[in-house]
Amino acid sequence: MWGADLGHRIEGSGHCPPLAGGGIASRKADHVRINLEEDVGAKGVASGFEDYYFLHCALPELDLDQVDPSTELFGRRLAAPLLISCMVGGTEQAASINRLLAQVAQELGLAMGLGSGRILLERPSVLKTFDVRPVAPDILLFANLGAVQLNKGYGVEECRRLVDALGADALVLHLNALQEAVQPEGDTCFAGLLGKIGELCRRLEVPVIVKEVGWGIAPDVARSLAAAGVAAVDVAGAGGTSWTEVERRRISEPWRARVAAAFAGWGIPTAECVRHAVRAAPGIRIFASGGVRNGVDAAKAIALGAELVGIAGPFLRAAAAGREAARELGREFTETLRIAMFSLGARTLADLRFSPRLRRRDEDLGEPPIARLTYRTGGAGQFLDITDDVSAVVRSSGVRRGLVHVYSAHTTAAVRINENEQFLLQDFRRFLDRIAPAGAGAYEHDDIARRVDVPPDEPMNGHSHCQHLVLSSSETVPIVDGELELGRWQRIFLVELCAARERRVIVQVLGR
Numbered sequence: 378m379w380g381a382d383l384g385h386r387i388e389g390s391g392h393c394p395p396l397a398g399g400g401i402a403s404r405k406a407d408h409v410r411i412n413l414e415e416d417v418g419a420k421g422v423a424s425g426f427e428d429y430y431f432l433h434c435a436l437p438e439l440d441l442d443q444v445d446p447s448t449e450l451f452g453r454r455l456a457a458p459l460l461i462s463c464m465v466g467g468t469e470q471a472a473s474i475n476r477l478l479a480q481v482a483q484e485l486g487l488a489m490g491l492g493s494g495r496i497l498l499e500r501p502s503v504l505k506t507f508d509v510r511p512v513a514p515d516i517l518l519f520a521n522l523g524a525v526q527l528n529k530g531y532g533v534e535e536c537r538r539l540v541d542a543l544g545a546d547a548l549v550l551h552l553n554a555l556q557e558a559v560q561p562e563g564d565t566c567f568a569g570l571l572g573k574i575g576e577l578c579r580r581l582e583v584p585v586i587v588k589e590v591g592w593g594i595a596p597d598v599a600r601s602l603a604a605a606g607v608a609a610v611d612v613a614g615a616g617g618t619s620w621t622e623v624e625r626r627r628i629s630e631p632w633r634a635r636v637a638a639a640f641a642g643w644g645i646p647t648a649e650c651v652r653h654a655v656r657a658a659p660g661i662r663i664f665a666s667g668g669v670r671n672g673v674d675a676a677k678a679i680a681l682g683a684e685l686v687g688i689a690g691p692f693l694r695a696a697a698a699g700r701e702a703a704r705e706l707g708r709e710f711t712e713t714l715r716i717a718m719f720s721l722g723a724r725t726l727a728d729l730r731f732s733p734r735l736r737r738r739d740e741d742l743g744e745p746p747i748a749r750l751t752y753r754t755g756g757a758g759q760f761l762d763i764t765d766d767v768s769a770v771v772r773s774s775g776v777r778r779g780l781v782h783v784y785s786a787h788t789t790a791a792v793r794i795n796e797n798e799q800f801l802l803q804d805f806r807r808f809l810d811r812i813a814p815a816g817a818g819a820y821e822h823d824d825i826a827r828r829v830d831v832p833p834d835e836p837m838n839g840h841s842h843c844q845h846l847v848l849s850s851s852e853t854v855p856i857v858d859g860e861l862e863l864g865r866w867q868r869i870f871l872v873e874l875c876a877a878r879e880r881r882v883i884v885q886v887l888g889r
């Protein structure tokens with residue numbers, strides 16, 4: 378439940394007031410104070426940007442001066458695709474934070490979101506604590522409201538009033554079900570919201586954006602929101618500010634605090650949200666926020682497909698340190714993004730979006746190890762047991778769980794799994810001879826005179842090809858705990874069906 382902020386308590390002693398009778402304003406005061414004084418970062422889950430790296434471009438073939446990270450969104454020009462995410466409003470302190478951040482956004486050409494406007498709808502007198510248009514006439518500005526309020530009597534009229542009062546370019550609805558659920562006093566009536574979001578999208582004059590608050594938006598939810606008509610989804614994924622970690626500090630009952638603590642590692646890493654959302658909801662804009670901590674993270678988010686990148690906690694802390702600190706943070710993000718683009722040879726954001734230079738670390742590690750084994754076979758009917766060789770390839774690959782594919786690159790030498798027992802192998806040879814016996818004149822393939830492009834050493838091997846037809850070129854064996862998972866009697870054979878020849882077997886290991 379977000380609604381207001383008691384700014385003069387921002388430098389408070391760290392004492393958490395009891396919940397009873399605290400009201401929205403005191404709750405918001407706690408939120409800001411806790412964000413500034415405590416470690417509210419997610420634990421055990423990261424933003425996921427660390428799983429990616431860029432293939433540095435040593436020869437970018439452009440001048441740094443040519444790099445242009447500017448963009449246009451909802452009719453506003455941005456110097457960089459960066460958003461100071463929705464945070465505060467409702468009190469004197471919030472007024473100064475909003476004004477300060479809005480001035481920075483205006484100066485640097487960034488977008489900005491305001492905190493939840495519920496308190497403004499309830500108490501219009503707090504307008505001045507949200508109203509940043511006088512100091513930031515040109516910025517892309519978002520109003521904000523908890524989506525759950527659509528289940529509590531607020532509808533299109535109230536949203537329109539909020540947007541109009543703030544001169545906002547779009548309305549952001551936040552989804553914070555988990556935060557509300559861990560608050561003893563939370564609003565947890567989230568049933569039936571999608572239809573109301575859809576109706577709002579149809580009737581409101583400005584674009585509707587839906588965001589999470591730090592646990593991420595999964596692909597199925599992004600798809601549903603796109604179908605409902607939202608203009609954009611801000612995934613607000615895990616890895617940055619954790620709202621259960623914030624709420625935990627406000628809860629007086631130890632068992633309830635432990636419930637909140639259990640969710641410190643909850644949520645979908647932001648990078649993963651973006652990667653999947655752009656595919657799940659291709660018709661809408663995807664914004665990235667949650668644990669974005671520098672301009673390289675922002676560059677990765679854009680390369681994954683995001684059109685706007687939001688930062689909240691770091692800007693709150695910078696604002697608390699003063700206007701110069703907030704301005705420097707904005708500059709730092711913009712300049713890091715610009716230099717990252719330069720180092721990738723990306724002149725514009727269009728060049729950076731979906732850049733093939735973005736790589737996932739585990740995909741590289743996961744490149745399947747391949748071994749090419751060569752054998753000199755002894756002649757037709759030989760069952761060469763290659764199990765130990767395949768096993769050695771698997772061990773050297775380091776793969777603990779997966780599959781190994783053993784493949785013969787020939788049409789007259791097969792790969793089969795069976796038992797290595799000398800009389801049984803004799804039976805196999807007889808079986809193959811019976812189904813396709815060698816014999817002059819029996820196979821059209823051996824009528825060399827009728828064929829074209831026949832090499833001079835072509836063997837009479839029509840029967841070998843026919844035998845191969847009932848065998849196979851390959852076998853696949855599971856790998857469990859780094860070993861071939863073969864049955865007690867199973868061995869892997871290279872089966873020579875033609876003559877003594879050099880044979881190639883490809884062994885490909887897949888897994889982790």
Ligand SMILES: Cc1cc2nc3c(=O)[nH]c(=O)nc-3n(C[C@H](O)[C@H](O)[C@H](O)COP(=O)(O)O)c2cc1C
Nearest residue numbers: 379462463464492493551590617618667668689690
């Ligand atoms: C002090 C504070 C207040 C916030 N208030 C709101 C809010 O009113 N509405 C909202 O949608 N998100 C709110 N957020 C969430 C942020 O917009 C953002 O989704 C989240 O903090 C993750 O970003 P971060 O890791 O960069 O902090 C708030 C965040 C902070 C730090």
